[in-house]
Amino acid sequence: MRITIKDIAKKAGVSPSTVSRVIANHPRISSATKHKVMKIMKELDYHPNMIARSLASKASKIIGVIIPGTAERSFEHPFFPELLRGIGSVAYQHGYNILISSVTSLAEEKDTIIQFARGGITDGVILLTSRVRDPSVAELIKMSFPFVIIGRSEQESRVNWVDNDNFSIGYELTEHFIKQGHSRIAFLGLSPDFLVTVDRFNGYKQALQDHGIPVDEELVVESQFVTDDGYHLMKTFYQHRSVQPTGIIACDDLLAFGAIKYLNEHGLEVPRDVAVAGVNNVPQAAYFSPSLTSVEINAFSLGAKAVELLLAEVNEKYTAGVPQARSYSRTIIPAELIVRDSTRR
Amino acid sequence: MRITIKDIAKKAGVSPSTVSRVIANHPRISSATKHKVMKIMKELDYHPNMIARSLASKASKIIGVIIPGTAERSFEHPFFPELLRGIGSVAYQHGYNILISSVTSLAEEKDTIIQFARGGITDGVILLTSRVRDPSVAELIKMSFPFVIIGRSEQESRVNWVDNDNFSIGYELTEHFIKQGHSRIAFLGLSPDFLVTVDRFNGYKQALQDHGIPVDEELVVESQFVTDDGYHLMKTFYQHRSVQPTGIIACDDLLAFGAIKYLNEHGLEVPRDVAVAGVNNVPQAAYFSPSLTSVEINAFSLGAKAVELLLAEVNEKYTAGVPQARSYSRTIIPAELIVRDSTRR
DNA sequence: AAAATATGAGCAAACGTTTGCACAAAGTAG
């Protein structure tokens, strides 16, 4: 049978509460008993039962991470693990564990959130999503459960979120192309459902306007499904459009890789004939030939910051003294343009 | 205040135990009360407290996933998320959640395992590791806690594990090169600490022997650190060795990418001058130029199977009726050679 | 020296479930 706090108490000749306070490092315990108890805990190789602790203290020290409904695809993305690593790292520092859900449908997602929040399993959740209308967000707000979104949310003012400045990312990339002398720049991967792409697209448009270049709808390639790959997008693009871009901005490195493959197969060389850039700076971007210009989004920091925000909110919930108006914060993680061969002449 | 099972009981005019049994779908509850209770649960929007449930039932319905000490690197690897997806998928089907640890040192790893196992936080753990001597494994065996290893373990007979047949992977890759007419085939990325690479290397040697080709130590490139990349490995290889391989088998696609970059920079074209293959079939392998020959290891299945094995063991622990000799199983997930341009003449 | 405060430790009530046991009512067999 497991050894419990009572066993320790008995052997040390103190009450269970004293043992508990020793563990919690309560100030009102004499160092004599503290050491005595600790010694016995070592001897008996005692480890506290986290579940019981959670039940009594009403805090599980676990934070949930909800992966978007379309997990299939996103999970694969190299940017994802980085995010997780950032989350895990900070969480660990604060003594929190992370519970991840890998649901495949929006319905499952809602179930999971309810389980996590109402079930008392987690103290707060991080949502990895940037869907335009996320039903889970509404749910969380409704039950006023601590949460943070990674990726800008539409209900900006009612939630905490952390994200890159995707507008600027789009803007800077576009400006980079313009400075290289391009004026027919295609935008690959606009997807109305995902704010990231919309924001980047707006940055793209703004940059063009600021430099007196008209926005040509023909040069915009929408991606309907998350599973679309750059190769096929380019294929339909060249089949249905008459324009010849000299530069392509892809919303993601993986899209860029696919696009380049298509271009190569059709006698177009990068960057000689067409310059291509992506976003996310996946590890392979540097090894690709040609090496791919991309934007480092610092996924690790996104995750790390999200946890900090979340924990701040979680703790606030406990120390709720003077009733205060709840404030929401948005944090922007800086991104950095990394110029490589694919856009060099 | 949260609404509990007692509130439901009171409102339904039954005892808490009855409500509990309704939730558990206990056979001895009349369908009349069952429906009555369920209706009230809906009305009051009741959701059971998982923590309390775990405490009472001594099962948390959570499985832990321990990521190797050197998480930094492995986390990044595309094969990792796939694994997680497999784990999550099966876990979800069985009503389990997954708690992941992202520790950075072996000491932290041990702490986490103890917390997971002794702390009652998880019902079982999956170890993603293939270190030759893993201290965590010893720990888990000692406390006879259910666990499964992904990646063959040295203490084969005392643990459950699931893995690919890495010997065969090495063998088949090598044979593929031989059939293409190569005889000076380099092996890139042997790392004595990791069984995966050792197994693949043994397969490589066996294939050479079977085809009457002597094994040349000069052609073996060891990788000391997990952070070594293919580019630098090739660099030191060409600086210190006199042999000129016509084929290179890399233990991993990422290594292969790096190697190819080095080769290209030094006037060697793939596959014309040197054929190169990797393992893991990362998504980018198909888009790389040249597209990279690789081995699909079915990471999703690895994860899925690991969970099945683990749950079998967890349940066995509960239904322990007739004392039986404990049996351990090893499961091999098939891998598939995918030939692409990088090894085609 | 009395009063006030600080310190150290224990009691017992939570926390929200599950589950073995008991037991009444209803059904079945002889």
Add this chain to the structure above:
DNA sequence: CTACTTTGTGCAAACGTTTGCTCATATTTT
């Protein structure tokens, strides 16, 4: 009609902690 089984429900003891009170003793203040 009696004895036995089945069915449906309740009681109360776990599960292993935390924590608000209480209270004795020790220390400081006036």
